[in-house]
Amino acid sequence: MINTTRKRGMGAFALLGASALVLAGCAAAPEAEAPEETEALDFLPCIVSDAGGWDDKSFNEAAYDGIEEAAGDLGVDFIAVESADENAYGPNVQNLVDQGCDLIVTVGFLLNEATATASAANPDINFAIIDDFVEGDNVKPILFNTVEAAFLAGYAAASYSETGVVGTFGGIPIPPVTIFMDGFVQGVSHYNEVKGTSVQALGWDLDGQTGAFTGGFAPGTEALTTAQGLIDQNADVLLPVGGPIYFSAAEAIRDSGRSIALMGVDKDVFVSDPDIADLLLTSVLKNIAVAVYDVVTAAAGGNFDSSTYVGTLENGGVGLAPFHDFESSVDAELSGEIEALIAAIIAGEIEVTSPASP
Template sequence: MKVTTKKAGFAGLALLGSVVLLAGCASAPEDSGSGDGGEAIDFQPCMVSDSGGFDDKSFNQLGFEGATKAADELGVELKSVQSEAETDYAPNLTNLVDQGCDLIVTVGFALSAATVESALANPDVEYVIIDDAADNDFDGTVDAENIKPILFDTAQAAFLAGYAAAAYSQTGVVGTFGGMNFPTVSIFMDGFKQGVDYHNTEAGTDVKVLGWDGTDGLFTGGFEANDTARNTAQGLIDQNVDVLLPVGGPIYQSAAAAIRDSGKDIAMIGVDADFTETDPSVADLMLTSILKGIDVGTYDAVLAAGNGEFDPTAFIGTLENEGVGIAPFHDFESKVPADLQGQLDELKAAIISGDVEVKSYLSK
């Protein structure tokens, strides 16, 4: 299957309301969604989260919102089940298949192997996987013909965020860390470092990036907001960073706690969603956020499947098709250089035209 792109947008990235958690690997998945969008059709969409959960203020939650919106418009109810640990993935998928799901949306690289196994065993069920290529043998093709990957070349947007971080930094040191060293995590860190390096070259600065050297870096080993994530953030804070990019769902909450405890003037960069809008409790810390149109991509895929138009061709979000981008500076508007937004607009155009190259595993 060839990889193509199509138009996507960021409408709906902000939270529309509280998300109801639907937990339980052991029990059958619960129904969610109002199902009041119109006449019911013979179609059952389903969704399983990774261990970050549907309230991660990030990609699980955005995917859930997109799938729920599509289900409502189709006049059906979304069945969803939340994974608490990696051992839940395969049983949750089996559970959903047994519940008669026609389409199953899975979230994240961690669910890739279980998704492929389930898809191969159930060729009549359609699958959508968010943030993974479903190419576990790395041969450049999706491992099952009934899986549609939704991917985002976030290195392009992270490049802009890295450039902004370097322009903003007063200490000359910025940092990043991730949950696990998956391609969909390290792609943020790759783009971020490239953006900082580009600013150093163009503006004559010497801003250092801690936590990622282009190949390896700091990872907590999971995506939970816990002491490990907090201590990892603290280690970077102790090295004088004044911009911090935590990549991996809820781990940003631990980073925010470490920043507040430090009493230092440290800005944070969000991932996937605009954290100023999705989590106002950290709005005062947010320099910007690196955005992915996860809700839009998921909505489109579920709606198409419900209308009998499932297309397994991979979607890749880019700056050009507006599948990725960065959020406004919000509270930091007056704190960044006055000409920074203009520079970013020019840089975005240069990336789209190819005049500035941003490398990632999706651009090879």
């Protein structure tokens, strides 16, 4: 368990102490009225990760960022519990219930059962779940139509590829993962239609809804082998979908000695993980931090509601990160084409769908 408290008050205390020392040397210092004390907010927000952990540099970390910022702005403590594996989900959620949390954010599709059980048993506690729907007046689903943003990534990957082969693979075949893969493959196909090319997208069969998966969200042998398999088939752009499995993809790229670009998911991994920034073509963004921040601050103000939030290109809930260091390497027209695609998707002129769309 991590219990994070604000440290902003220390800076104010140090400043007050310095002022007092200055005033002590001035005989004619005027009396200052004591500031009114504001009553501390009685609100305890809490959050529990999936097995990817808080240091995944993407999905869980983004959710943690949101609650950390919200707690800081509210002036309250928060409790964050990290799940070692999926056997910990139920006990970890119950642990937060037992600690008197007012709002519990569960991070990920895999916490559905634990969230449904705890929310039904504790109607006086509010819950929010990311990437899945749980019914209940005290549960707010936070969903993202990521297929739209992943479509842009597939288009960009096809544009950048010099070998004419790109690839994707996932951690576990669950909707929040496959929705990325659906969009990625559709984006490659759209590029081929527009440009008259034949770029291959490996790792995911759009029609059969089957593809390459590591079996979990941990980096390691399976993720390394899967990434290497795509590289061996001449892929020069990789989109690993599943938090920290991209660590192993980056390792495979470096081991290959070839010029291969990596794509991140959830956060702008160029920013969140500078160690592999040189490999990052772009990242498919889910604005998880902002969504969590909004839910926490609303609940703290007594404005919690159970209506489903769906992040889209139109409302800024999903998007594509900048090309950063690759800006000079991509086609000069690509950024403009991406902007045009965004406008066309929002207008409904290009239909981008997935069986996993919320």
